[in-house]
């Protein structure tokens with residue numbers, strides 16, 4: 001394998017431990033401490049994994065897509081997988097949201113935020129005038145459309161499995177000048193990629209929004225929920241009963257009447273018929289918070305399918321505040337009151 005194609009790359013990172021991280025042979029790594037991520041090294045997904053203290057110094061397994069990452073977790077090849085779930089520009093990552101709805105037995109263990117900016121890169125000697133086909137991960141492409149449509153209105157898009165794979169695919173598979181088989185002229189890639197691959201930057205900052213952020217989640221197998229920290233998020237996926245007017249309002253009311261804020265509400269087609277949707281929801285709070293537990297019980301009573309994806313600390317560690325009538329004490333007090341009524345205690 002030529003140097004620029006080895007797994008031993010890290011695009012912009014000072015502590016480069018990818019040599020001992022990237023393992024493709026499960027026999028040489030311990031699945032109990034292996035983490036899967038969308039690779040190769042240098043992706044934003046890898047940058048998210050670098051934020052996980054317990055993953056440092058462990059084996060990291062580079063995979064090609066979200067399905068492969070989650071399959072690693074389900075099959076026990078990895079203890080957890082890092083996957084992109086939401087972008088500040090482009091919204092939910094549909095492949096991730098659909099996979100989380102379909103693959104049973106998973107839990108979100110934590111969320112991580114990564115600022116994302118993109119450069120357009122090409123083989124040395126190329127200019128913007130040479131660019132006909134642009135290699136890009138679909139999510140990166142969607143976030144660079146304004147610039148591409150303005151600067152390269154006639155470009156074609158060749159999808160890549162990741163931002164780093166898009167850049168790596170510009171290089172011939174072996175040393176030499178033979179670029180036959182290389183289909184794209186340029187790629188949308190993370191900044192710093194040219195330090196690790198023999199490519200040149202044609203344009204910097206081609207993303208539509210310089211402040212774009214991607215939210216990643218670390219997903220493991222279902223296990224007991226961690227304790228509440230006071231700064232938590234709960235992720236669920238819920239379906240509505242068929243043909244009932246006001247079903248969506250019923251669902252939202254479960255949260256509104258308990259003072260629960262939602263930070264994500266995304267509908268995704270269930271896929272079995274037109275007009276059938278499931279809802280991906282993030283709630284402020286932890287399943288061990290009385291109001292969240294109560295809302296989930298309310299939801300479960302009418303939704304034909306509620307998937308609990310996990311309660312985990314918020315990436316921004318911002319405390320979740322609620323007015324006193326929705327705090328734990330208010331729920332406990334109301335329950336004690338009810339018990340008292342049943343027991344015949346004086347009111």
Ligand SMILES: O=C(O)C(=O)Cc1ccccc1
Nearest residue numbers: 043044045139140162163214
């Ligand atoms: O992790 C990467 O680099 C990816 O290719 C996935 C991605 C795509 C666009 C924004 C953030 C992550």
